[in-house]
Structures are given as structure tokens and as C-alpha cells.
Amino acid sequence: MRVPVAVKVGAFALVVMGTYTYYANSIPQIQSKPPAELSLEGGNVTTAQLVKAGEEIFHTKGTCEICHRIGQKGTRAPDLAGIGARAGKTKPGMSAKAYIIESLLQPGAYLVEGYPNIMPQVDKPPIALNRSELWALTAFLESQGGTPDVKLDDIPKTAGAAAAGGAPAEVKIPGDPKAGEAVFTGKGGCIACHKAGKIGASPVGPDLSQIAKIQTPDYIMKKILDPAGSGTVAGFPKGVMPPMFGQTLTAKEYTDLVSFLLTLK
Amino acid sequence: MVALLTLFSALPALAQDAAKEPAYRAFPLIGSRLAVWAIAQLHLNFAAFILGVPIFAVIIEAIGWRTRDAQYDWLSHELVKLTFTAFSTTALLGALLLFLFIGYYPKFWAYMTSIFFPTYGIYAALFFLETFTVYIWYYGWDWLSGSRKWIHVSLGVLSNVFGTAILLVANSWVTFMISPAGVDDSGALKGSVWAAINNFTWMPINIHRLIANIVFGGTIAAAYAAFRFLGAKTDEERARYDWMGYIGNFVALSAFIVLPFAGYYLGREIYAFNQTMGITMMGGFMSWLWIIQAILIGVLFMGSNYYLWLGMERIPGSERYRRYVPMLIGILAFGFMVWATPRSMVITLDEARAMGGTHHPVLGFLGVMSAKNTAVNMMILTTFLSFVLYRRANKVSTKPWVKTGMLIQWAALGVAAAIVIFFGVYGYFVESLVRIGFSVYQVMAVLGAIVVVMAVDIPMFKGARSTGAIRWGTIAPRSQYVLILLAVTFTWLMGLMGFARSGIRQHWHVYGLMRDNSVDAVTPAIGYAANMITVVTIAFFLLVLFVFWLGGLGEKGKAEAHGHAAPIIAGGSDRH
Numbered sequence: 104m105r106v107p108v109a110v111k112v113g114a115f116a117l118v119v120m121g122t123y124t125y126y127a128n129s130i131p132q133i134q135s136k137p138p139a140e141l142s143l144e145g146g147n148v149t150t151a152q153l154v155k156a157g158e159e160i161f162h163t164k165g166t167c168e169i170c171h172r173i174g175q176k177g178t179r180a181p182d183l184a185g186i187g188a189r190a191g192k193t194k195p196g197m198s199a200k201a202y203i204i205e206s207l208l209q210p211g212a213y214l215v216e217g218y219p220n221i222m223p224q225v226d227k228p229p230i231a232l233n234r235s236e237l238w239a240l241t242a243f244l245e246s247q248g249g250t251p252d253v254k255l256d257d258i259p260k261t262a263g264a265a266a267a268g269g270a271p272a273e274v275k276i277p278g279d280p281k282a283g284e285a286v287f288t289g290k291g292g293c294i295a296c297h298k299a300g301k302i303g304a305s306p307v308g309p310d311l312s313q314i315a316k317i318q319t320p321d322y323i324m325k326k327i328l329d330p331a332g333s334g335t336v337a338g339f340p341k342g343v344m345p346p347m348f349g350q351t352l353t354a355k356e357y358t359d360l361v362s363f364l365l366t367l368k
Numbered sequence: 369m370v371a372l373l374t375l376f377s378a379l380p381a382l383a384q385d386a387a388k389e390p391a392y393r394a395f396p397l398i399g400s401r402l403a404v405w406a407i408a409q410l411h412l413n414f415a416a417f418i419l420g421v422p423i424f425a426v427i428i429e430a431i432g433w434r435t436r437d438a439q440y441d442w443l444s445h446e447l448v449k450l451t452f453t454a455f456s457t458t459a460l461l462g463a464l465l466l467f468l469f470i471g472y473y474p475k476f477w478a479y480m481t482s483i484f485f486p487t488y489g490i491y492a493a494l495f496f497l498e499t500f501t502v503y504i505w506y507y508g509w510d511w512l513s514g515s516r517k518w519i520h521v522s523l524g525v526l527s528n529v530f531g532t533a534i535l536l537v538a539n540s541w542v543t544f545m546i547s548p549a550g551v552d553d554s555g556a557l558k559g560s561v562w563a564a565i566n567n568f569t570w571m572p573i574n575i576h577r578l579i580a581n582i583v584f585g586g587t588i589a590a591a592y593a594a595f596r597f598l599g600a601k602t603d604e605e606r607a608r609y610d611w612m613g614y615i616g617n618f619v620a621l622s623a624f625i626v627l628p629f630a631g632y633y634l635g636r637e638i639y640a641f642n643q644t645m646g647i648t649m650m651g652g653f654m655s656w657l658w659i660i661q662a663i664l665i666g667v668l669f670m671g672s673n674y675y676l677w678l679g680m681e682r683i684p685g686s687e688r689y690r691r692y693v694p695m696l697i698g699i700l701a702f703g704f705m706v707w708a709t710p711r712s713m714v715i716t717l718d719e720a721r722a723m724g725g726t727h728h729p730v731l732g733f734l735g736v737m738s739a740k741n742t743a744v745n746m747m748i749l750t751t752f753l754s755f756v757l758y759r760r761a762n763k764v765s766t767k768p769w770v771k772t773g774m775l776i777q778w779a780a781l782g783v784a785a786a787i788v789i790f791f792g793v794y795g796y797f798v799e800s801l802v803r804i805g806f807s808v809y810q811v812m813a814v815l816g817a818i819v820v821v822m823a824v825d826i827p828m829f830k831g832a833r834s835t836g837a838i839r840w841g842t843i844a845p846r847s848q849y850v851l852i853l854l855a856v857t858f859t860w861l862m863g864l865m866g867f868a869r870s871g872i873r874q875h876w877h878v879y880g881l882m883r884d885n886s887v888d889a890v891t892p893a894i895g896y897a898a899n900m901i902t903v904v905t906i907a908f909f910l911l912v913l914f915v916f917w918l919g920g921l922g923e924k925g926k927a928e929a930h931g932h933a934a935p936i937i938a939g940g941s942d943r944h
Contacts, residue, residue: 108599109913115849116856116909120902123860127660127898133653135891137875137884169647179647179799219799221643228880229644321885 138164140322142309142336143235143255150242150251157243160236165225167240173247180222181215187249200253203244207237208262226263233263278355283363286356291348293360299367308344309336315365323364327357391475392886400472401888402900407468409863409904410911411461413584415538416577416862417912418458419531420585421451422502424619426524433517443612445509447589448524452506453915455499473886476877479555484541486561491537498530532578539573540565545878546869547641555881568641572634573869579623579630584858586620591855592916594848597841607841613851614679620854621672625751625818628665628744629811636804638872645879649872650737657868657894659710662740664861666704669747671854673700676758678847684836686761692753699750706743709734733796738803742792745810749784752818756825763832773828777821784817859908863901871897 141156141164148156161167170180191199194213205212210222225232225240232240237258242251287293288302296308314323326333330344352360395403425447432440469477481488505523512520548555550563557564593613600606639646648654677693680686709731733739756777767773791806798806873879875889883889 108595112595112598112849112852115852117906119853119856120860120905123660123664123857124898124902126663128895130656130659130894132893132895133656134893135653135871135874137889166644166648169644223642223644229642229874229876231880 140233141236141239142233143238147306147339153239153242154246154251156236157239157241157246160232160240161243164230164236165232165240166230170222180218183244183247185248187245187247187251189248190245191249199245199249200241200257203241204237204253204257204259207232207240208259231263234258234260237262278358278360278362280359280363280366282356283359283361286352286360287363290356291352291360296343299364309339311364311367313368315368320361320365324361327360391473393472393474394887395468395472399888400468400886403472404465404468405900406904406907407461407465409866409901410908411458411465412866413859413862413904413908414454414458414461414911415535416581416584417588418451418454419535419578420581420583421447421589422524422531422585423528423582424586425451426521426528427619428615429524430521433521439611443615444524446612448502448506450589450592450916451585452502453918454912455502457911457915459495473877476882479878479882480541480544483544483551483557483564484561487537487540487565491534494530494534494537498527498534501527501530535577535581536574539577540567540570542869543567543569543573546645546873547638548878548881551881555878568637569634572630572637576627576630576634579627580862582623583620583627584862586616586618586623587851587855587858588616588912590614590616590620590851592616594851597848598845603841610841610843613848617672617675617851617854620858621751621755624668624672625748626815628748629815632741632807632811636807639804642879645872648874649868653891654868654871656710657864657871659708660894660898661861661864661868662704662707664857664864665744666700666707666747667857668854668861669751670700670704671850671857673697673751673754675847675850675854676754678844678850680758680761681844682839682842683758683761684839685764685834686758689757689761692757696750696754700747703743703747703750706734707740707747709739736796738792738795738806741795741807741810742788745788745814746785748814749781749788749817752821753781756821759825760829760832762835762838763829764835765828765832767828770828773824777824780817780820784813787813856905856909859905860901863905864897867897867901 141160143153143156167183171183174182174184176182186203187199190202191197193202197205202213206222207225210224211220214220223230226237234255238253238255241253241258245251245253284302287299293299293311294303294305296305298304298306298310298312299314300312322333326344328349330346331342335341348357392400394400425444428440428447429444432438432442432444469480501523505520505527508520508523512523544564544567547568548564549567550558550560550565552558590613593609593616597606597609597613600609635646635650638649650658673696677690680689765773788810791810795803795806871891874891875884876882877884
């Protein structure tokens, strides 16, 4: 039987594409996942927790490993083994943590000899580490041969300001911030656990004074409705925040509250 | 975001009002990303075809006009007919893509509109101009013949100018997403929209896509000819489609040789825009993608050369040059192996210990860009040499200075090879930024050699003695499968490069400005992407077959009436 040309050509094309597809599926499969936001502000985080969080950032969101190695000399960037001990001696009069913070926020300020000025500012997009993440990463780098002593206040308040990812992701909430403040201090009872700028002083929950700066509107909205499902800030006990605000607050109270929280920058 | 919307659905009306304008909607069953991916890739394939084919169609028409050879005019008409039937499909897919963006990524599209709104009108105007120019070009083939042929050829040129301008406008949107410019930190336009258009990757992608479109159009036209050749009933028909396949492949190959250079330029601009993006692309999670790309390009080089060697068998006098083929195979095979060698491998701890690390102590050195640039430049030189041998297969130069000319040609090729190898080796001893610059010297050496060799070759073989006419239609049928292999491979490669271009943005709609907060923000692994590329490529070829079949239906029985009956060329021709 004579096989039609279209069948022969079609089968040939399928075999060619099948071969490419098989090969592509047989080599290492690496996904690129969007990095998760880390918030430690107002938390009673231990040094060990901070270093561990910083190590995670080093390997993931910080993308440091693309150029830097620890214990291995690279061609693009210096080996970071012992940086915690070395950093305090690199620039006269500058402590280890100050040097590391400057290297992260202004990489071009001091270049290690033999390496090009190619490092991006890590608090700016696309890496866009927030203050908590910069704090943790600095602690991790200090721990490489040194003793972590960095505090959140050592990280400039302006650092990580663009970390939310730019204006287009903004969510506009049709609420009244003033009415939301009343919900915060009144019916919502948030003030019992949280500080929000000049309002409140309780250390039970994280300080929300700059929550709109360090967290996305999406996160804030979801956290109120589903506290357990949104994760717990490091250093605070899990399951403390009540899960019933979706039922107890009216829709207006909810949108007012979110609007108020979005003013906390 | 989807989880958030689900939560919102349980809330009273006002809270739902807050979520009335979602950033994303979910496309049924397959999700929004796959829907956009499939339609975008299909649209791009068709657009590349209808932009690429007319470029060489008008060149062929001009050759036919100046040489008064009806065969070229027939081929040009045949090619425009192919694109003409694909025009409406391209427009439909473009409209569908727009609807998908507006419906499923409304905030993203609103943002893009806030930047590029002034370009929308220009795009629409160019689309109308191109469409009507192509209409007149196609339907006016007989009307504008004879003494008015120059008007017809000018219309062909004009339609290509409009087509290229459309490409430039659409590229500004795509490249802004990769390397945004002209905006402040919040993403708002600072001044003129020109700054956003003229971003880092705009011009490199314009050049890369323009060349790639010509290659793509050539391979598809050649595959169409191959299909018709294999199904031909008469020797005349076989001869005609053999010639058409050769021309399609010739145009594709000519453009393909310079395509890697455009790729280097694009890569360099990506590094210049953002080092992190460049390093992520070449050494990060996408590093294995380039191994697949190397294999595909290796197949394209080997296939193109093999087709030329098979083609030489139908040329009397080509026996003189067959002794070079083993050497050419050797260089191509070695270059292919070097290019396909990965820098590091995923291996077990024991294997790594036995090997002394994740990099092989010897082969690992072949995995870096220095070796790969050297390999591809040598493969380009080899392919060019194959073409030169094919070109002179049935010619014997009668010029008295032929020995000097040959000496200059071999010297040009030798010097170019030496420069390519020198910078390939020297690249190991300098840092990456300097190394990237070396690729420019290598490219210039190869291009220089091509120019010198052709500058000597053309006068040297002008008025040459013929050793016999080309026996069109007698080429081995397996050569036609090579043409189909080239078309399928290049289409698949376009899909892969589309994934690379889009994937380097990772979790950003607009890199560093507008984050992808959708459920599809994960950039998939290469296997998943390959599955998708294959599905879309199959869909593309099915659609192409359908469109060509439709075009054929409309033309049945009309060829004679149009005055475009295919000239008979069986029995031999000196035409190249």
C-alpha cells in the first residue's frame, strides 16, 4: 500500500519534534519561583533565627549565589568565606555590619580589587529585598567568620522602599482611613496586640507602624481574613491572631480598616 | 490573588466592590498563561511568515524583472500567494491575543496602555497601509506588468517597509517588558514615549527578528516546495519545486549565517541593561536551555550543509569538490559537539568526587562561551564554504588571475579561522565583560572573510565555462525531508527562543517595575516549556496546511487565466 505523502511528512515532523521534546524533558528541570516576602519587623527574633533566614535569602530571593560563592573563588564576585571577620578591617573606621550594609545598598562604593562593578543594589527591583530581609542577610554574612550584631535600626529606613514591586500592582481600597482607625482601636480590637505609629504600644503582635511600606496590600487584606493561612511573623507565637474578622466585621469596616493600615508607611 | 478573590466572594457587597477590578482573571481549563502563551506563539509564527516571505519575494520579483526571466516572477507570485492566504489568520490571532490581555491581564494591559497608547494609532495605521499595499501588490500582478512592472516591484518594496515598521512598533512593547526605560521608579512615563520605545533590547530584537523572519519564511517556503516535490506527478513539476525548494533554502541559509551575530548583539545589550538578568539567562536557571538551542542550531547547520551536498549530486562537474565534504563534516561535527557540551552537570556526589567536581576536568572547558563562540563561527565559515563550492559546482573560471583569486579566498578564510580561534583561546584568560567583547572581533573576522571571498568569487566566475546544466528535479527525495526538518526545527527553535525571551523576566510582567502576582508567576522548567512549544508548533503546521489548502482551492483552474502558469524548467538550467 502506498503511504500518502502528507502522512509520511506528518509522521517525520512528529518524530523530529518528539525527539526535541524528549531530550528537553530528560535534562535537569529547574523552575524559577517568585520569592516570598519575609517580615521580621517588631518580632522577637533570635540571632540564630535571623542568620537562618538570611541564609535562605542568600540562596533564593537575594540571588547572591549567581555570582558569589562561600569557600570558592569566583570570576564575577569575591568569595564570601570569612567576610564577617574581614569586613570590619576593609575600610578604616567602618564596622563589619556597616561595611556589609553599604556593600548591599551601594555596591559601587567600594570595589574589591580585581572585580568589576556589576553588583546591583539589592534593595531595588528586580531583587528588591525589604528591610527585614536586608537585616537577616547582613546577619548571615556577619556570621561567616564573625559574630552577628546587626539590629533592624542599622538598616536605613529608606532601604527597600521599592520592594513591593512598583505601582501597577497597587490595589485601591474604597475605604475611609479615619473610620478604619476607629475599627483598629475599637470594634476590631487590633490595638490590644499591635502598635500602629502613635497608636497602641502592645508587644503581643508585630509592630504595624510601617506595615504598608514592608507588605503588599494583598498580604494585608488576606492576613486579616485568614491569619493562619498567611504565615506568622518570626518570633511570634502561631495561632494567636483571631481568625473570625471575616465574620465579625462588616464589609465597610473591613475596607476602612485596610485603608487605614495602608496609610502606615 | 485567586485565593483572595475566593475569600472576597464570601463577603458582603461592599467588600466585593473592592475587588471588582481584578488584576487577573482565570482562563477556563488551561489557565490564562497557557492561553496567552499558545496564541502569542501562534501569532508570532504567522506574523514572522507574512513578514519574512515578502522580503525575499520582492527580491526574487526584482531579479525576474531585470533578467526578464518568467520563472522568478512565477516563484515570487507563488510566495506572495502563500503569505496572502496567511494574512487574515495572522490578524485574527493578533486580535485574539489582544482580547486575552484585556480580559485576563487587565491591569497589566492598562499599564502598558498608559505607556504606549500613542503607538496604538501608528500600529493600526501601518496595518491598514500594509494590508492595502499587499492587496494591490497581489491583485495587480497582471495589471502592473510590462512597462509598469517597476510600479509593481515598488509596491512590493513598500509593503515590506510597512511590514517592518509594524514589527518595530510591536517589538517596542515586548522589549519594554524586558528592559523598561523612560519611566520613573513607580513605572510612570517620565517624558516622551520614545525613551520607552528605544529601550536597551529594542534595536537588537528588531534586527534579530527581522533576520529570523527571513530565515523562517525561507524554511517554510522550502518545506512547502518539498511537500509539493514529494507529491509531484510529473518531472516538470518535480523540477519546478526542486528549484523553489533550493531558492527558499538559499534565502534561509543566507540570512541564517548572520543570525548568531544578531543574537550576540542582543545578549550583549541584555548584559548592558542588567547584569543579573544576563547572568540568570546564561548561567542561572535557564542555562540548560542553551544546550537545547545548541543542538537545534547544530541540526540546522548540518541539515543545510547536507542539503547543499545532496544538491551538488545533480550538478555535472561537482565531482571535483566532493573530496572536501569529509573535512566539512568533521568541522561541523566537532563544532556541534563543542557547542552542545554543558559547563556543569547534575551528578551524584560519588560521580562528582570521581570527576573532581561538577565540571569535567577537560570537557568542562568546552562548556563556556569562549569555546561555543569559536565553534559557531567555525560552523558558519564551513557552511559558507559549502555554499561557495555549490555555487561553482558546474563552473570553470576562464579568468587568467584565477590562481591569485583562489589564493586570496583561501587566505581570507584562513585568517578568519585563525582570528576566531585566537580570541576563543584568549577568552579563557580574561573576565566575562572583556570576553563578551571578543565575540565582536570573531564576528567581524567571519563577515570580513565572507565579503572578501564573494568579492573575488563573483568576478572570477562571471562568464565562466559551464560543465553542464543543473538537472532540476533529480535530487534525492531524502533531500526534501531535510528541508522539512529545517522548517520544523526552526519553528520549534522560535518557540524555544520565545520562552527564553519571556522567561528571563521571571516573576515580572515588566522587569523590575510590575511584578507578576498571578497564580502563574512561576517560570516553568524547560521540559514543561518544550511540551508547550511542541503542541503549539503542531497546531501551527496544521493551521498552515489548512491555510495553504484554502489558498490552493481558490487558485485551482485559475493559473492559466492569471498568466502565472509555472514555466517548465526540466531538462536542465544553469540558474543558481
